[in-house]
Amino acid sequence: MNNKDNTPVKYVDIHHKSNDRNVLVSFQNVRISFKHGIYERVIIDDLNLDIYKGEILGLVGESGSGKTTIGRALIRIIPTSGGQIVYGDEEKEVISGKIKKDRARNLKTKIQMIFQDPSASLNDRSNVDYIISEGLRAFHLYKDEAERLEKVEKMIRRVGLSPEHLKRYPHEFSGGQRQRIGIARCMIMNPEMIIADEPISALDVSIRAQVLNLIKEFRDERGLTVLFIAHDLSVVKYISDRIAVIYQGKLVELCPADRLFEAPLHPYTKSLLSAIPLPDPSIEKKKKVIVYNPQQHNYTEEDPADFYEVEPHHYVRCNLEELAHYKTILKSMKEGGKSE
Amino acid sequence: MEKKKILEVKNLSVGFLSHGKKMNVIRDINLDVYEGETLAIVGESGSGKSVFTKTFTGMLDANGYISNGSIMFDGIDLATLKKPKDWLGIRGKRIATIFQDPMTSLNPLFSIGYQISEVLRIHHKLSKEEAKKEAINLLKKVRIPDAEKRFNDYPFQYSGGMRQRVVIAIALACRPEILICDEPTTALDVTVQAQILDLIKELQEEYKWTTIFITHDLGVVANVADRVAVMYGGQIVEYGTVEDIFYRSAHPYTWALLASLPQLGSKEDPLSYIPGNPPTFTSEIIGDAFAIRNKYAMRIDFLIEPPMFKISETHSAKTWLLDPRAPKVEKPAIIKNLSKRIEQVSNELKKEIENGGEDKHE
Numbered sequence: 255m256n257n258k259d260n261t262p263v264k265y266v267d268i269h270h271k272s273n274d275r276n277v278l279v280s281f282q283n284v285r286i287s288f289k290h291g292i293y294e295r296v297i298i299d300d301l302n303l304d305i306y307k308g309e310i311l312g313l314v315g316e317s318g319s320g321k322t323t324i325g326r327a328l329i330r331i332i333p334t335s336g337g338q339i340v341y342g343d344e345e346k347e348v349i350s351g352k353i354k355k356d357r358a359r360n361l362k363t364k365i366q367m368i369f370q371d372p373s374a375s376l377n378d379r380s381n382v383d384y385i386i387s388e389g390l391r392a393f394h395l396y397k398d399e400a401e402r403l404e405k406v407e408k409m410i411r412r413v414g415l416s417p418e419h420l421k422r423y424p425h426e427f428s429g430g431q432r433q434r435i436g437i438a439r440c441m442i443m444n445p446e447m448i449i450a451d452e453p454i455s456a457l458d459v460s461i462r463a464q465v466l467n468l469i470k471e472f473r474d475e476r477g478l479t480v481l482f483i484a485h486d487l488s489v490v491k492y493i494s495d496r497i498a499v500i501y502q503g504k505l506v507e508l509c510p511a512d513r514l515f516e517a518p519l520h521p522y523t524k525s526l527l528s529a530i531p532l533p534d535p536s537i538e539k540k541k542k543v544i545v546y547n548p549q550q551h552n553y554t555e556e557d558p559a560d561f562y563e564v565e566p567h568h569y570v571r572c573n574l575e576e577l578a579h580y581k582t583i584l585k586s587m588k589e590g591g592k593s594e
Numbered sequence: 595m596e597k598k599k600i601l602e603v604k605n606l607s608v609g610f611l612s613h614g615k616k617m618n619v620i621r622d623i624n625l626d627v628y629e630g631e632t633l634a635i636v637g638e639s640g641s642g643k644s645v646f647t648k649t650f651t652g653m654l655d656a657n658g659y660i661s662n663g664s665i666m667f668d669g670i671d672l673a674t675l676k677k678p679k680d681w682l683g684i685r686g687k688r689i690a691t692i693f694q695d696p697m698t699s700l701n702p703l704f705s706i707g708y709q710i711s712e713v714l715r716i717h718h719k720l721s722k723e724e725a726k727k728e729a730i731n732l733l734k735k736v737r738i739p740d741a742e743k744r745f746n747d748y749p750f751q752y753s754g755g756m757r758q759r760v761v762i763a764i765a766l767a768c769r770p771e772i773l774i775c776d777e778p779t780t781a782l783d784v785t786v787q788a789q790i791l792d793l794i795k796e797l798q799e800e801y802k803w804t805t806i807f808i809t810h811d812l813g814v815v816a817n818v819a820d821r822v823a824v825m826y827g828g829q830i831v832e833y834g835t836v837e838d839i840f841y842r843s844a845h846p847y848t849w850a851l852l853a854s855l856p857q858l859g860s861k862e863d864p865l866s867y868i869p870g871n872p873p874t875f876t877s878e879i880i881g882d883a884f885a886i887r888n889k890y891a892m893r894i895d896f897l898i899e900p901p902m903f904k905i906s907e908t909h910s911a912k913t914w915l916l917d918p919r920a921p922k923v924e925k926p927a928i929i930k931n932l933s934k935r936i937e938q939v940s941n942e943l944k945k946e947i948e949n950g951g952e953d954k955h956e
Binding site for chain 2: 316317318428429430431458459460461462463464466467470471485486487488489491492525526528529530531532533534535536537538539541543545546
């Protein structure tokens with residue numbers, strides 16, 4: 255990183271190198287908009303983001319920030335209207351926009367999705383055996399019935415249920431179990447990447463941990479890449495390697511998970527952090543929640559906001575004036591840490 | 595100083611009839627609620643916490659009935675009220691409820707303003723103009739910007755957090771003595787959740803009502819509650835002040851709930867969780883309902899239901915572990931140093947919270 259001479263570095267300057275093998279997914283100037291007649295609403299504008307192979311990237315934002323849209327654009331449920339999404343580690347290919355039908359189909363085996371509401375995403379009328387093996391059937395990934403059953407049974411044991419559950423229907427399971435069926439259904443395809451769209455928001459706190467642990471185990475076992483979408487930073491902190499904070503369709507901060515909690519810079523990130531309920535009455539009672547006001551920035555035409563690097567691997571959306579301010583904060587933090 | 599009891603629940607049991615079978619969903623609950631306090635009722639889904647509070651407003655489903663016990667509220671036994679007419683002066687007026695999903699508790703076909711002024715016209719017998727004026731005041735109270743303009747808007751034009759504010763305004767309209775909040779923030783984002791919790795607390799200070807707060811999230815409890823009752827399998831298994839529950843909890847179920855909070859998780863070890871599922875009430879529960887999921891369970895837990903052991907004036911727990919004959923068990927390490935752990939987790943964060951607000955650049 256050429257940070258020594260203090261020239262501001264933009265995220266785009268050092269990413270999207272044509273063949274970085276560590277990068278599995280690369281969003282390049284992606285723009286997503288919804289059209290209704292003559293009206294066009296831009297949800298995501300100029301998104302630049304690299305997801306590394308084998309990492310869990312937490313994507314955090316409030317409802318309406320576009321976090322789900324990003325996940326959906328990646329598996330081609332929602333079309334992009336600008337820029338491109340590049341996928342692959344060894345061989346890169348563009349997967350957004352118009353691509354060949356068989357490529358699109360092939361992609362579905364590589365990227366899988368876990369949905370938020372496990373009761374809405376599982377078919378009520380088919381049994382668990384069918385739900386889990388639907389993908390296998392669609393892609394003919396087994397030789398004969400015996401092999402299919404063996405695969406399904408192995409997977410259902412892996413997620414902590416037993417083969418006798420295969421003949422049952424989704425309504426017979428609790429929320430946590432249903433979500434595990436959802437994970438089994440997606441993991442049986444042996445994907446390279448999964449998109450977990452708020453997989454635990456609909457679950458009780460006491461069973462959330464089961465699902466989080468399961469996703470993490472699969473990552474460690476298979477080197478899975480995970481895009482983990484959530485609105486709660488506390489959840490993401492435990493599971494992710496890096497966290498991206500998104501506000502109204504724009505990334506505002508991107509940083510390794512631990513570092514984000516040590517040194518949050520963008521005011522929106524701070525407001526998200528202050529909103530985490532801490533299980534300690536003495537802290538919680540005197541806590542004041544910070545409310546983020548998007549008008550507080552002083553962005554002008556001469557000094558517009560961009561996604562700048564503040565320290566290695568830590569990016570914040572700011573203008574040059576703010577960038578200097580953030581750098582001094584980090585510097586004083588560092589010095590303060592040394593003197594202690 | 596003796597605090598005044600506003601609600602006194604004695605030996606309450608609630609049963610449901612389903613397919614000709616009887617299920618005991620609330621099993622012999624005793625609980626006092628004091629005037630002006632915030633009582634949080636915590637438990638997983640299926641622990642009976644919503645059913646329990648529904649008996650206070652007579653809103654049990656048609657196949658549910660109170661099989662035993664009494665609920666004393668200002669000299670009236672709520673358990674004996676049957677006819678809708680008997681409830682008129684109490685439900686909504688003196689005991690109001692805020693529900694989890696604001697979209698289902700608001701009528702999508704009527705404007706927000708109409709729905710608030712309706713309450714005022716019926717309960718306070720105000721005229722249409724007076725009701726409108728008062729309704730706008732209420733909207734301002736719950737911080738809806740441009741209250742006058744938004745008076746005629748419909749629920750779908752409001753965001754989730756705003757809708758919940760409107761529901762609070764409707765509850766406010768009657769100046770209730772008890773406000774039951776049934777998971778009011780579960781469907782909301784964390785930032786919005788924090789704002790709604792703040793709003794409820796502020797309004798409570800102003801109007802001096804008593805809050806009964808139902809939630810499954812102990813993080814929220816720490817923020818709002820004065821006292822906490824932990825429910826499991828249709829019973830209260832532990833109750834005490836919020837400090838009792840967070841710093842000196844005695845029931846293994848409370849330990850498990852605390853330990854499973856992702857806020858306390860560290861990258862190195864897997865998060866702990868409660869294995870298995872809550873009891874389903876279809877068969878009779880013998881012994882301690884939590885025994886099969888409890889790693890501290892003893893043989894007696896599967897045979898005899900533990901009594902409520904008194905730990906201090908304010909704190910009681912229903913577990914055999916407190917019996918003098920029980921072996922000493924160590925609390926899970928993660929809870930034992932709860933405050934230390936949180937300090938570790940949130941040291942930097944705390945600093946941010948304390949002075950973060952002022953850290954605005956010029």
